[in-house]
Structure formats: structure tokens, C-alpha cells
Amino acid sequence: MEVHLGGHLAFYDREKRSQFEVRLDSETALLDVIRELGVPEAEIALVAVNRTVVSLAEARVTDADRLDLYPPMSGGA
Amino acid sequence: MSHGTNGTILRVDLTAGSISTDSFDETFYRRYPGGKALAAYHLLRELRPGADPLGPGNLLVLATGLLTGAPISTATRFNAIARSPLTGGFGESEAGGYWGPELKMAGLDAIVVTGRSPDPVYLWVKDGTAEIRDARHLWGQDPPAVQAAIREELGDRLVRVLQVGRAGENLVRYAMLMNELRHYNGRTGMGAVMGAKNLRAVAVRGSRRYVDLAHDPATLAELGKRLAKGVPEHPQAWDLRTKGTPGLTDAMNAGGILPTRNFRQGAFERVDEINFAAYIALRTGTRSCYACAVRCKPEMAFSDRHTVTDTYDGPEYEAIAGFGSDCAIGDLQAVARANELCNELGLDVISAAGTIAFAMECFEHGLIGPGDTDGLELRFGNAAAVLELIPRIADRSGFGELLAQGSRRAAEAIGGDAPSFAMHVKGQELPMHEPRGKVGVGLGYATNEAGADHLVGFHDPLFVNPESMPFRSVADLGITEPTGVLDLGEKKVRIWHTSERWNSAEKVLGLCFFGPAPRSLIQVADVVTAVRAATGWDVTTDELLEVGERAVNMARVFNVREGFTRADDRLPDRLFTPLENGALAGTAIARDDFEGAITTLYRLKGWDPITGAPTEGRLRELGLEWTTAEAAGG
Numbered sequence: 001m002e003v004h005l006g007g008h009l010a011f012y013d014r015e016k017r018s019q020f021e022v023r024l025d026s027e028t029a030l031l032d033v034i035r036e037l038g039v040p041e042a043e044i045a046l047v048a049v050n051r052t053v054v055s056l057a058e059a060r061v062t063d064a065d066r067l068d069l070y071p072p073m074s075g076g077a
Numbered sequence: 078m079s080h081g082t083n084g085t086i087l088r089v090d091l092t093a094g095s096i097s098t099d100s101f102d103e104t105f106y107r108r109y110p111g112g113k114a115l116a117a118y119h120l121l122r123e124l125r126p127g128a129d130p131l132g133p134g135n136l137l138v139l140a141t142g143l144l145t146g147a148p149i150s151t152a153t154r155f156n157a158i159a160r161s162p163l164t165g166g167f168g169e170s171e172a173g174g175y176w177g178p179e180l181k182m183a184g185l186d187a188i189v190v191t192g193r194s195p196d197p198v199y200l201w202v203k204d205g206t207a208e209i210r211d212a213r214h215l216w217g218q219d220p221p222a223v224q225a226a227i228r229e230e231l232g233d234r235l236v237r238v239l240q241v242g243r244a245g246e247n248l249v250r251y252a253m254l255m256n257e258l259r260h261y262n263g264r265t266g267m268g269a270v271m272g273a274k275n276l277r278a279v280a281v282r283g284s285r286r287y288v289d290l291a292h293d294p295a296t297l298a299e300l301g302k303r304l305a306k307g308v309p310e311h312p313q314a315w316d317l318r319t320k321g322t323p324g325l326t327d328a329m330n331a332g333g334i335l336p337t338r339n340f341r342q343g344a345f346e347r348v349d350e351i352n353f354a355a356y357i358a359l360r361t362g363t364r365s366c367y368a369c370a371v372r373c374k375p376e377m378a379f380s381d382r383h384t385v386t387d388t389y390d391g392p393e394y395e396a397i398a399g400f401g402s403d404c405a406i407g408d409l410q411a412v413a414r415a416n417e418l419c420n421e422l423g424l425d426v427i428s429a430a431g432t433i434a435f436a437m438e439c440f441e442h443g444l445i446g447p448g449d450t451d452g453l454e455l456r457f458g459n460a461a462a463v464l465e466l467i468p469r470i471a472d473r474s475g476f477g478e479l480l481a482q483g484s485r486r487a488a489e490a491i492g493g494d495a496p497s498f499a500m501h502v503k504g505q506e507l508p509m510h511e512p513r514g515k516v517g518v519g520l521g522y523a524t525n526e527a528g529a530d531h532l533v534g535f536h537d538p539l540f541v542n543p544e545s546m547p548f549r550s551v552a553d554l555g556i557t558e559p560t561g562v563l564d565l566g567e568k569k570v571r572i573w574h575t576s577e578r579w580n581s582a583e584k585v586l587g588l589c590f591f592g593p594a595p596r597s598l599i600q601v602a603d604v605v606t607a608v609r610a611a612t613g614w615d616v617t618t619d620e621l622l623e624v625g626e627r628a629v630n631m632a633r634v635f636n637v638r639e640g641f642t643r644a645d646d647r648l649p650d651r652l653f654t655p656l657e658n659g660a661l662a663g664t665a666i667a668r669d670d671f672e673g674a675i676t677t678l679y680r681l682k683g684w685d686p687i688t689g690a691p692t693e694g695r696l697r698e699l700g701l702e703w704t705t706a707e708a709a710g711g
Contacts, residue, residue, distance in 0.1 A: 018353070019354070074538070
């Protein structure tokens, strides 16, 4: 599965990657994937699976999916 | 002086060619410590109501913040304040970089410029002395040539140069100021005010150190070291350093709040061509402002379909969304070139992009055609037309003359439905943040004295989850209850009111918004510690919030004096209609709820709910009794 960590969520990846792949052997609850990734739930404001916004608590994902996680969005310069 | 200021302000009358200084005592500085407060004080005291923003009667105040130049990351900002030629009201814009700290080190807290020189000049300030110098040979020159020539003439390559570009010389209403070529006072047309004074540049050199001005230099230095060391360890600061603002683009699009096609839509079908991955493929490095460990400024250079050099700041999120999604250009190279053109010519990138997106919608609706646009097919997505148009705006040539006036005036001239396409507040174009997904930001756009501005307060998504880092970081401001991004109830308005006072305090202190909570690593208590160490004053968080509120109230009194009322605190009608696409498709702001939120905000501020003017009682509480006659329209 293709994983994209927006904003400061990439900080929590051990290698501080914004984009990488993980292997899922079967359909998995999104919450379990996120716990495995080590990204604090409290910092996740928006989740998209295959570019569609989904509920963090309810969504399930497969190895073929693309997952985008974003923190709360603030201002630019 | 040993409370973080020099106690001295330089006054320059360009009509008379005279230079003098004013001194102020510690009591004065505790009320008006710097930046927005110090500048607004002078503007209100000295500017004649109704003065032509582009006439010799306007004042241009360049004011450092209380902490500007302190050895603390993000303490780099200074304010440019005048009556705005874009809005007719309170004009203000901040910039980081090196010029503000250098002015502080030159023994000055601010420069007040009045009058107009008969010929182009520049101002040379060195260690408290100043000289008006001939700039006829610099007029019309590109910014790098002007900067190099001034340094050559003065024999010092470390002179810091603040200047206008061609747009400022030509009085484009949204011309900006730039320092060191890479740092911009973009908003409200301060470049046009300086250009109208025939003042091409202000060169500064100082030999003092901020720590010599501070009450407790050791504490200040220790805090600065701790914060600098903490940048790589703090997730949000790490994000700003590693990704910078362009890291926002994907999230905005996914959330349905990436302004697209002049704010009609919230998602861009070609986002992958302007997003963070596209950006990082072109970024060549990052740069810093003075003594700032965050180091968020993008550097970009490439030669491919377009050519961009690293002479200026690379595109930030505002430029990427402004020229990218909002003009429907799915080509980051073209966007980066548009950004570079604005910087080279001295145009505010937000207003330039917003005005062009407005013109594109007029073109698509047949309100203007090739006969009006010098033959340009000004349709959404036409990058070539945008790149041709930007220099015409700066030179006010052909169709560029109309767009150089900003979207509000251009819409009035075009007529028909055009005003409904002009996405502005008080004449200033909207930044690239969609109020239909951040409704508190919309409240800020509507009520801010300088027009639409995304840095007036905190953005709504930061206050949804009480466990999140941004939320927890502002508990010391009294923000403890979460609210939704679309909530317009009293809880949200209270958060907004607090955040506006805090951000205003940052403008007074000279702190960048990318330093303090909730955006980054400097905690509320750290800011209090820094001010105490700089000044020796027993300040509290509440006093800092009051300092911020006082500055907002001075700006509001200024606008009341110029005839602004509650009717001017309004959003474009489009934002009360549904977004056409994206994750928030169908979402609109409820007008009655929004008006109710404005009334609540006025009540919290102690302002009249009908007129939007500060009440005499509130002004007295803030120590602004000297403004009460003006607030009453007197």
C-alpha cells in the first residue's frame, strides 16, 4: 500500500519519510495500520483512501490502496 | 535603554529633505512596544484623515518589533504601515529577513517617512545617523542591480537593502517591499506608498547587538539556544524546516479547501503537477532569516520549459495555490516563474494571482475579450498568458493598467457580473485559504482592518482535537474547549478573539507566525520569558494579549476615521454559495450564522454591534482615551 504522510506526520516515521510503501497481507482496519506506522492518532486531522476522505475509525484498507494522512492544516506564507 | 528598544525613532521628511529623531520613554514603550503598535500610534497621531494614500501626505512607518533582532528563532519581523492605496484603510504588512534586525542594530526602533522627494532618492541609515542620497540612476533598475549599486556606493557589502521594484515605482496598488531580495512586505500596497514618495530604497547598517539592549541578556541567549536546538526535535518546526509551506498543498486539496478557479472549487484535478512532490523535485535548498533555526525559506532554480534563478525566494504555498489551482495552471515550473516575476517586479504575489484569477473568470464569462486583454486568451489554465500579463501589470501597460488597480476597482470598471467575481475584502484579494472549510479564517478575512489576511488569527483545523499538539500548546492562552472547523458559535468566536490578540501581539513583538504556538515550537511561556528578559518588565500572558488588542483597536479607529463601518466587514458573496467540487462539495457558509458571529466578536471586543466602532469605554480600558474622539467619527 502506498502511504503519504502530510505535514509533520512524516516526523513520526522512523526514517522521516513523506512517502513510502507498506505490505498488507489482507484487508486491515485503518486504525491498526496507523498504530503500526507509529503516527499519533491525535495528530491526524484528515484521512483519504484512494483520494477520498474516510473516517479513521471505520475505514479498512488493502494492499492495493493509496493512503494519505494529514495533520491539522494551518496557514502558509 | 535596557528594555529591548533603542528608545529612538528616525523621522524623514522627503519634501523638506530633513532628518530628525524622536525619543520615547519606557512608559510609552510598555504601551506601544514596537511593530504594529508603535507604527499605528504614529499613523493615528500624525496622518490627516482622508490623505491620499499615494500623495505626499501619507506616512510610511517602518517599525521593528520589541524582540526584532533578539537571538531567538523567528524574532526577525518588522512592519510597514501606512494608509493603503489598495483598501483606503489601515495598511500593514510584515516581513522577516535581515533588514529589521539591522535597523535595531543601527540604534533605531522605527523610521517615519513623510512627504515626497522631488527626485528619486534612497535613505542611508548607519548607527543612528541618516542621509538622503540621490537615486536617479537606480530608478527603473532591477532589484539585484539596485542592491549591488547601493552596496558599491557605500563601500560595504553587508548593508541591508529594503527596496521597491518597478511595480512600486509605477504605483501599482498592490506593490510590495523587498529586503535582501528574498523577504517581502507583500500586502496592502506598501511598495506603492514608498514609490509614491520617490523613495527607491532604505539601506541600513548597524554595529550594535540586541543583547546590549536587553535587561537580561543571559536568559535571552539561553532561551534562544534551547529553541534553536529544539527545532529538529519538534514535529511542527521540523515540518517547516523540512517541507516548508508547500507541504500544505496536498492536504488542502484532499480536504477540499484548495482554492481553485477563483474560489469556485475546492479541489484541483491537476494537483499532482503543483503538489509537494512536484515542488520538492524542483527545490534546490532552503534559506533562513536572521538567526532563525527554522530555516523555512525555499530556494529554487531550474532551466527547462521555463527558467527560474535562485535570486529571489522560491514559491511558497500562497504562490503555488494562487497561480496554480486558483488560476488552474497545472505546471509548477510556470507557477515558479510567475512567482519569480512578481518578486522581480515587486508585486504582492497573493493580490497579483487573485486579480488575474478574477480576470480569467471575467474572460470565461465573456465580460472581457481579446480586444480588452491585448489579445491574450485569458482563460483558466493559460500559463503563457499569465506570464505575459504580470509585467504589463507592473508597468501598467495595456490591460495591465486595469489589473494594476486590484480586483475591486477592475470589477467596477468592467461592470456587469464582474463584482461578483472579485474575491476581496475591503479591496484586498483573498489569500489561499478557503473560508468554507475554515470559517474562523473567514471571520478574520471579513473583520480585519487591512482586508483579507490569513495571518490574523489561528486556523480552525488546529482546534478540533483537544489531544493534538497545536491545541494543547495554547492552553496557556485559555483555549481549552475544541470546536469544529465550520462552527460559528460563541466558543469558536472566543477562540478567534484570543487568537487575533495573540497574533497581533506577535506583530508587536516582531515574531514570525512560524515560531510561537500553536504553529510551532515556541511555547506561550517562552514568549513571556523572552519579553521579560528583554525588558525587565513583569509582563504576563494577559498583558501581551492586551498589547495585541490595543494595536487592533488603533487600526480599527483608523478605519472608522476613514469612514469604514460594519458594512465593510463582509466576505465575497461566493463564499455563501456551495463549493462546486472536492471533499466539501456543496458546503457554504450560512450567512445568518456568520453575521451572528460578527456581532458576537464585536461584543467580545467591546465594539458597537451596529457600527463596528470601538466603544469609548473599551478604548479607555486599553489606555487609548486619546483616540476616543476619532473613534466616534470626530
